[in-house]
Amino acid sequence: MISLIVAHDEKLCIGKDGWMPWQLKEDLKQFKEKTLHQYIVMGRTTFEALKKPLPQRTTYVITHQPLHYEAEHVHVINDFKGLLKKYQQCDELLMICGGAKIYQAALPYVDEMWISLVPGDYAGDTYFPAYDVNEFIVVSKEQFDGFLLIHYRRKEGTRCDL
Numbered sequence: 001m002i003s004l005i006v007a008h009d010e011k012l013c014i015g016k017d018g019w020m021p022w023q024l025k026e027d028l029k030q031f032k033e034k035t036l037h038q039y040i041v042m043g044r045t046t047f048e049a050l051k052k053p054l055p056q057r058t059t060y061v062i063t064h065q066p067l068h069y070e071a072e073h074v075h076v077i078n079d080f081k082g083l084l085k086k087y088q089q090c091d092e093l094l095m096i097c098g099g100a101k102i103y104q105a106a107l108p109y110v111d112e113m114w115i116s117l118v119p120g121d122y123a124g125d126t127y128f129p130a131y132d133v134n135e136f137i138v139v140s141k142e143q144f145d146g147f148l149l150i151h152y153r154r155k156e157g158t159r160c161d162l
Contacts, residue, residue: 001090001092002106003034008128039087041080043102046099112153119148139152
């Protein structure tokens with residue numbers, strides 16, 4: 001199963017200068033809660049912005065550049081579609097955690113999304129790809145201080161298969 005987690009504003013902005021353009025502690029808490037003890041995937045730029053691997057998670061770092069990283073729970077790979085195919089065909093959860101190019105490549109294949117919708121229009125340089133909410137059903141909505149957490153599940157027959 002493939003899940004995606006992201007925070008974006010009303011214009012789909014997700015980043016500015018390598019980080020989020022807002023500071024929402026509760027959003028980071030929700031991110032941790034949803035990804036803890038999971039398999040997560042992110043691009044090299046996003047991974048390097050974190051400064052160190054996220055604890056208690058197995059991280060796949062997607063890159064086409066040479067990158068060698070010595071950490072037990074970090075795997076550098078360049079076959080992103082192969083990774084997606086593996087998780088499309090099993091019950092284990094893979095959480096897509098960014099950045100923009102990874103979200104763009106993964107969006108047609110995700111089974112569910114956790115979107116922290118941040119009200120407003122922030123200045124940014126990185127955006128989440130446009131998506132059709134009609135391909136998803138809303139499982140839940142939860143209001144937090146500064147954002148609305150929406151859990152979407154893809155409707156039957158709208159996911160692309162690898």
